Amino acid sequence: MDDATVLSIGDSFCKDYNTQMSFYMPEPAAEVKQVFRKKLVSEASAMQNIEEGAPESQEFLEFFAGSGLVAEGLKGFFKAVWANDICEKKADVYTANHDSNIFHRGSIADVRGSDLPPANMAWASFPCQDLSLAGLAGGIHASRSGLVWEWLRIIDEMPKRPSVLVAENVIGLVSGHEGRHYKALHNALVERGYRVGSIVLDAKHWVPQSRPRVFIVAVRSDINVLSDLVTTGPTWLHPKSVQKAAQGLSDWIWWKLPEPLPRLKGLSDIIEWDAPFADESAERRNLALISEKHRKVLEAIPDSNVFVAPGYRRTRYGKQVLELRFDDLAGCLRTPEGGSSRQVVVIKKDGLLRTRLITTREAARLMGAPDSYVLPGSYNDGYKAMGDAVAVPVAQWLAKFLLLPLVRSHGEC
Numbered sequence: 001m002d003d004a005t006v007l008s009i010g011d012s013f014c015k016d017y018n019t020q021m022s023f024y025m026p027e028p029a030a031e032v033k034q035v036f037r038k039k040l041v042s043e044a045s046a047m048q049n050i051e052e053g054a055p056e057s058q059e060f061l062e063f064f065a066g067s068g069l070v071a072e073g074l075k076g077f078f079k080a081v082w083a084n085d086i087c088e089k090k091a092d093v094y095t096a097n098h099d100s101n102i103f104h105r106g107s108i109a110d111v112r113g114s115d116l117p118p119a120n121m122a123w124a125s126f127p128c129q130d131l132s133l134a135g136l137a138g139g140i141h142a143s144r145s146g147l148v149w150e151w152l153r154i155i156d157e158m159p160k161r162p163s164v165l166v167a168e169n170v171i172g173l174v175s176g177h178e179g180r181h182y183k184a185l186h187n188a189l190v191e192r193g194y195r196v197g198s199i200v201l202d203a204k205h206w207v208p209q210s211r212p213r214v215f216i217v218a219v220r221s222d223i224n225v226l227s228d229l230v231t232t233g234p235t236w237l238h239p240k241s242v243q244k245a246a247q248g249l250s251d252w253i254w255w256k257l258p259e260p261l262p263r264l265k266g267l268s269d270i271i272e273w274d275a276p277f278a279d280e281s282a283e284r285r286n287l288a289l290i291s292e293k294h295r296k297v298l299e300a301i302p303d304s305n306v307f308v309a310p311g312y313r314r315t316r317y318g319k320q321v322l323e324l325r326f327d328d329l330a331g332c333l334r335t336p337e338g339g340s341s342r343q344v345v346v347i348k349k350d351g352l353l354r355t356r357l358i359t360t361r362e363a364a365r366l367m368g369a370p371d372s373y374v375l376p377g378s379y380n381d382g383y384k385a386m387g388d389a390v391a392v393p394v395a396q397w398l399a400k401f402l403l404l405p406l407v408r409s410h411g412e413c
Contacts, residue, residue: 058120060079067094121162122165128170148185165189171212183245206393209332209391211333266329305348306347330343334387363386369386
């Protein structure tokens with residue numbers, strides 16, 4: 001696909017975008033349109049490079065594999081040769097979309113490193129409940145989040161440790177308890193012969209969902225890291241919480257990745273407009289929970305416009321409310337185990353306010369999964385599978401601009 005073709009598509013997109021945005025926003029300025037056109041060229045070129053590049057030759061092990069969105073994001077860069085998770089319903093999602101032969105369901109406590117195939121990289125999206133404020137923050141040594149130590153035990157048991165290790169979790173890993181949780185994991189990796197850096201990537205740069213997550217990237221000390229993968233100080237990847245947690249740590253690396261261009265789609269672009277609304281009694285309850293301040297914002301939107309606002313039920317000052325946001329971004333998808341409710345959308349159309357839960361397909365779109373991604377099971381199964389995962393384009397960005405170059409700088413395992 002040449003640039004002229006992409007620009008033609010971009011012109012059509014901008015026209016469609018203007019039509020869509022006229023539901024609730026003024027037409028974008030000319031310079032904003034140009035950004036979208038440039039982004040289309042950039043994304044098309046990047047995807048073409050992926051498709052025309054080398055076949056999946058870099059192998060990785062996926063711990064706490066969940067519903068397989070990491071494997072989906074790493075396609076074209078890494079190929080999973082072994083994956084594990086204890087949850088049967090997540091395993092059903094993973095095996096419906098990826099190679100079922102490499103998936104091993106069961107407790108990580110039963111895994112032995114000596115039994116695993118060699119790989120260049122190992123990824124662990126270990127449980128977040130004990131590091132999440134919503135989950136009461138039991139800490140990195142608690143029963144659920146503490147399973148990360150089982151992961152390190154397995155790495156110790158491997159005949160040859162992977163060149164690169166990746167651990168992913170919520171912001172509480174670096175911000176909680178003055179960074180002590182992160183420092184414990186950082187030091188454990190250093191003791192095993194790795195140099196380590198932590199970054200924060202928010203899915204909102206790629207999809208219309210606010211979802212900041214911490215990614216710890218560790219590289220074996222015997223590997224010569226390319227100079228263009230590191231910098232001398234904090235960048236857009238390193239918020240204050242990371243900078244504070246990094247203070248005084250040995251073998252710390254300031255990783256460097258390019259900053260993505262503005263995303264193309266908002267929440268309104270991924271909504272299933274024909275999805276059924278909640279029943280009358282549920283709608284009354286939802287609408288009654290909207291604060292007076294937010295209700296006034298909704299009432300100020302012209303009746304001729306179509307508008308969608310996502311929200312979560314929260315308890316504020318001892319009273320339950322439905323907190324909405326008005327920036328065309330969904331709130332962070334969560335799971336019941338994380339201590340949060342399911343996300344609601346409030347839609348204004350033809351002057352009426354209607355409500356419903358977000359659909360499982362909308363949840364998948366908010367995670368960057370293609371519509372072809374299979375979600376077997378019930379609504380709750382699909383929502384949990386998407387709410388407890390890594391957004392696909394985030395994993396893809398990290399793989400393209402950091403993980404693959406790191407592994408390639410060392411060669412095959």
